[in-house]
Amino acid sequence: MGRAPCCDKANMKKGPWSPEEDAKLKEYLEKQGTGGNWIALPQKAGLKRCGKSCRLRWLNYLRPNIKHGEFSDDEDRIICSLYANIGSRWSVIAAQLPGRTDNDIKNYWNTKLKKKLMGVMNPIAQRKPQQAALFSSLLQASSLPSSPSTLLSSSSSSSFTCSNNSYYSNLARSFTDPISFSSSPVSTSSFATASMLHPQETFVGPMQNDQVKDSLIMFGGEASCSSSDGSCNNQMSHVKEEYEYSGGTNNNNEQMGLQNYPYNGVEDGQKLMVSSGAAAHGVLNGWIEKQNGLWPGDNPLDHSLEEIKQLISTSSCNSFLFDENKTGEKVMYY
DNA sequence: AACAGAACCAACCGCGGTCGC
DNA sequence: CGCGACCGCGGTTGGTTCTGT
Numbered sequence: 001m002g003r004a005p006c007c008d009k010a011n012m013k014k015g016p017w018s019p020e021e022d023a024k025l026k027e028y029l030e031k032q033g034t035g036g037n038w039i040a041l042p043q044k045a046g047l048k049r050c051g052k053s054c055r056l057r058w059l060n061y062l063r064p065n066i067k068h069g070e071f072s073d074d075e076d077r078i079i080c081s082l083y084a085n086i087g088s089r090w091s092v093i094a095a096q097l098p099g100r101t102d103n104d105i106k107n108y109w110n111t112k113l114k115k116k117l118m119g120v121m122n123p124i125a126q127r128k129p130q131q132a133a134l135f136s137s138l139l140q141a142s143s144l145p146s147s148p149s150t151l152l153s154s155s156s157s158s159s160f161t162c163s164n165n166s167y168y169s170n171l172a173r174s175f176t177d178p179i180s181f182s183s184s185p186v187s188t189s190s191f192a193t194a195s196m197l198h199p200q201e202t203f204v205g206p207m208q209n210d211q212v213k214d215s216l217i218m219f220g221g222e223a224s225c226s227s228s229d230g231s232c233n234n235q236m237s238h239v240k241e242e243y244e245y246s247g248g249t250n251n252n253n254e255q256m257g258l259q260n261y262p263y264n265g266v267e268d269g270q271k272l273m274v275s276s277g278a279a280a281h282g283v284l285n286g287w288i289e290k291q292n293g294l295w296p297g298d299n300p301l302d303h304s305l306e307e308i309k310q311l312i313s314t315s316s317c318n319s320f321l322f323d324e325n326k327t328g329e330k331v332m333y334y
Numbered sequence: 335a336a337c338a339g340a341a342c343c344a345a346c347c348g349c350g351g352t353c354g355c
Numbered sequence: 356c357g358c359g360a361c362c363g364c365g366g367t368t369g370g371t372t373c374t375g376t
Contacts, residue, residue: 016344016370039361055362056345091364106365107343 013048017057021047025054026062060101067099071108079105079113 017025028045035041038051047054060066071079075097082093088109090102097105 014346037361050346052347052362053345059363060344088365102364103344110366111342 011048012050012053014053017061021049022057022062025049025057029058029062056103060103063101065099066101068104071100071113075100076113076116079109080117083109 013021024045024047028041032044034055035044038055041047041051042049042054045054049057078096079093082089082096086092088106090106090109094100094102094105
């Protein structure tokens with residue numbers, strides 16, 4: 001019954017690997033391979049290490065063609081784009097970056113890239129042009145549609161799936177308090193909702209009340225999606241309610257067409273809050289403002305979605321496929 | 335120069351899915 | 356079919372290095 005015990009942990013060495021151990025492991029793996037069994041490997045290789053530890057050491061450090069050091073701008077964009085799409089699935093992201101390990105990318109994201117992005121968010125509210133441009137670039141790198149209305153009008157209500165909705169909430173999570181969201185499940189359970197804030201509504205967040213002007217539009221992650229097929233139709237009612245609350249008009253149809261949702265009518269100077277569900281608890285994330293008819297991601301000088309796709313498609317791994325039919329935007333499968 | 339705090343990153347831990355018995 | 360080991364993943368920890376005072 002069952003397999004043999006894994007390893008005697010009491011006799012296993014832990015902590016940093018010595019050069020001698022590295023050499024032993026590398027030599028063994030280059031000659032013998034894993035043999036499909038990491039657990040038995042350390043004994044065969046003469047190492048007092050757990051098989052899991054050996055595997056990790058090999059994958060993250062000893063494996064050939066591992067790339068260490070600075071991440072390039074293109075790598076940054078790919079990471080941002082994929083994180084916005086699929087969340088913290090580091091192994092999947094790593095598959096798009098040859099030579100990078102999931103651990104490496106995870107560390108890079110947690111220690112540098114996330115801060116880089118978060119550092120951009122506050123100045124956005126303060127309208128510092130240079131950083132706003134960077135934010136714009138990152139939004140575009142994240143395959144953000146040219147405007148919220150693009151996202152919304154491209155989806156019929158019945159096909160308003162989590163794949164679409166995770167898009168904003170995952171992006172929002174990129175900018176949000178890691179304590180609040182780092183442990184949140186990713187794309188399939190998150191949902192971006194939207195609401196028009198009533199001008200008189202009390203609003204607690206980083207912005208001062210006097211900054212909250214008429215017709216603020218809020219995007220935010222919302223409760224988890226419970227349906228087994230990944231669809232979030234139950235959440236549509238939430239959107240609908242908030243829309244009704246906002247005083248807007250809708251067609252009273254259960255399958256309210258999202259094109260009726262008032263993002264198309266957003267005017268210059270109105271702001272979009274990229275946020276998460278925790279906004280209700282006072283955790284906000286940042287603001288983007290429509291100016292001259294454009295959202296930050298509209299800058300025609302920025303990388304297009306096609307360029308991002310190209311970047312990804314020309315990388316070594318072809319496990320990703322864009323499903324153009326589902327959203328016309330950015331649902332990815334692997 | 336010494337210390338404190340921040341940043342970095344390798345390694346560990348625990349969980350969920352898979353598979354062998 | 357059920358149990359339990361194995362595998363791979365993402366989150367977290369803790370030691371080391373860097374930076375500022």
